[in-house]
Amino acid sequence: MNFETWWLLALPLVFGLGWMAARLDLRQAISEQGALPRSYFKGLNFLLNEQPDKAIDAFIEVARLDPETTELHFALGALFRRRGETERAIRVHQNLATRPDLPDTEREHALYELGQDYLRAGLLDRAEDALRALMSGPYAASAKRVLLELYEVEKEWRKAIDAARELQSATQQDYSVQIAQFCCELAQDALQRKQADEAIGWLEQALRENPKNVRAPILLGDVAMASGDLGAALGHWLGIERQDASYLPLVADRVVKAYRDLGxxxxxxxxxxxxxxxxxxxxxxxxxxxxxxxxxxxxxxxxxxxxxxxxxxxxxxxxxxxxxxxxxxxxxxxxxxxxxxxxxxxxxxxxxxxxxxxxxxxxxxxxxxxxxxxxxxxNLARYTCRECGFRARLFYWQCPGCNRWESYAPRRTEALG
Ligand SMILES: [Zn+2]
Structure with a gap:
């Protein structure tokens, strides 16, 4: 009998405690979920109303409340960089890269982003260090691509050639157009130092990399002209017709001058x-x-x-x-x-x-x-970049708008504005 009475008393107590515990859990869950979505939705609302500054503040608040939200940190970092706020982007990504609790892939992701931030901020040495640390692993190919961009900015053409070759073998993508252009850049450097033989060496390599490269025969003609060999210069320039006749207008003035000098x-x-x-x-x-x-x-x-x-x-x-x-x-x-x-x-x-x-x-x-x-x-006739539409009065081998190589057709277009 005593035993039964104890049961009668204990059962409601156990149920009551269970019910209370469940309520406590629920309340905590509701408060946790409720705090995050409010800032999220506030941020989203600002974004939709095209108030990005307020949106960023709201998202920063979310990130501060919950440091676990690494995806949000990455999104914020990318947003800062796109807006040109490289210092803030660097701070966000640096913070992620140095966090010991993150898995390796996330830390590598942060380093990769950091490399791009540094490049954008013009801190080229730091960018190179960050990207060089990623030469193996899931971010290797992407890091090599940014590294190539960095060498182009630095005009480190030899390093650019090596990086392009590495990318070529790692990604099976064709980089011969770029490599040939880097050789032409090196040839131009050599020409400025009056090293004609070195220039010729680079230009011949450019043509081996990309036989369609037109810049090399143009420069080979310039080298021949400078040494007084008008016939050879004409040979290089007129030979462009066999590669791509649409580039001939680029050398028209040179050809006329050579003929005139020859009488x-x-x-x-x-x-x-x-x-x-x-x-x-x-x-x-x-x-x-x-x-x-x-x-x-x-x-x-x-x-x-x-x-x-x-x-x-x-x-x-x-x-x-x-x-x-x-x-x-x-x-x-x-x-x-x-x-x-x-x-x-x-x-x-x-x-x-x-x-x-x-x-x-x-x-x-x-x-x-x-x-x-x-x-x-x-100012009507302009060269137009095929990739980004940048229009220029002068012909460029690398587009000043999007940095792509040979993205300009040698034809100027007449378009009334
Ligand atoms: Zn472009």
């Missing part, structure tokens, strides 16, 4: 006229016009531009056609100025004649049209 002006004219017929304008148009005007006179230049307008109409050809007409109308000594692209003499000639004869009136109209065209076509 073979006729060949220069013949070469340019032939190329215009193949549709490589508008890049060649300026060189062709100037050369024709200088060597064959304004009537021939006007005829060439008229022919070009029929074949491939463009604002640039139209402008040059009116330039040629102005050169024809202008007194003889003014021709040289017009050839330089300076329209002043023709305009003066037009303005000077208040009592206009029919011919003067035509000249005046021509000048007005030409001025208008020049205004409209100035």
């Amino acid at each position: 073979e002006q006729g060949k220069a004219l013949e070469w340019l006229r032939g190329l215009l017929k193949t549709g490589l304008a508008p890049e060649l148009l300026d060189t062709a016009y100037r050369t024709e005007l200088e060597l064959a006179g304004p009537a021939a230049a006007a005829a060439l531009m008229r022919e070009q307008l029929r074949r491939q109409p463009s604002l640039q050809a139209l402008t040059r056609y009116f330039d040629a007409r102005a050169a024809l109308a202008a007194p003889a000594p003014a021709t040289a100025d017009v050839a330089e692209g300076n329209g002043a003499p023709a305009a003066d000639a037009a303005n000077a004649t208040a009592d206009a004869t029919p011919a003067d009136a035509t000249a005046q109209e021509d000048a007005a049209i030409r001025d208008l065209l020049q205004l409209r076509t100035r």
Whole structure:
């Protein structure tokens, strides 16, 4: 009987204690879950309302409350770097990289991010150290890619060649275009130091790496020209036609100069006229016009531009056609100025004649049209990067916008803004 009474008393007590424990657990769980989502949602709300600064503050609060949220730390670090706040990104990633409780892969991830932060901040030595520590493991290939970027920034072309070769064998991706360009960079360095033989060595290596590389024959021609071997220079430049004829306009001025120095002006004219017929304008148009005007006179230049307008109409050809007409109308000594692209003499000639004869009136109209065209076509033709769309007046082997190599086609595009 005593035993039964004890049971009757103990059972409700045990249930009661169990119920209380469950309530306590639940309350704690609710308070834990409740604290995190509130800041998360606050942060998300700020992000959605395009208030990134307040969003970051909210997320920092979450990260402070719960240091275990490494994913959030990584996200914050990446966000800081993207916003250019490299110091804050470095602090977040440094904190992660030095935490002893993190597994190796997370610590390597932090080092990889840190390497990119340092690179962005211009702390190149530190970036190299961080990335060099990752040469094996899951972040090896990514770290090597950033390291290659770093060597390009540092203009450490030999190291860049080694890094590209390593990447080539590790990732099975083709880096021959880049390696050939690095060889060309080294050749240019050698040329600046007047080390012609060393330059030639690098350029030949560039062509072995990438036989389609056009920069190497351009530079080989420059080396030959500097040593006075005009025939060899012409051989290198004209040989580009066999690689990719669309790059010929890049060497048009050089070819014309070499022919002229050789006293073979006729060949220069013949070469340019032939190329215009193949549709490589508008890049060649300026060189062709100037050369024709200088060597064959304004009537021939006007005829060439008229022919070009029929074949491939463009604002640039139209402008040059009116330039040629102005050169024809202008007194003889003014021709040289017009050839330089300076329209002043023709305009003066037009303005000077208040009592206009029919011919003067035509000249005046021509000048007005030409001025208008020049205004409209100035800065019109641009090289455009295929990868990022960066437009530039000069031709670049490496895009200043996205740092990709050979992303510019050698053709300028005429696009009205
Ligand atoms: Zn680009």
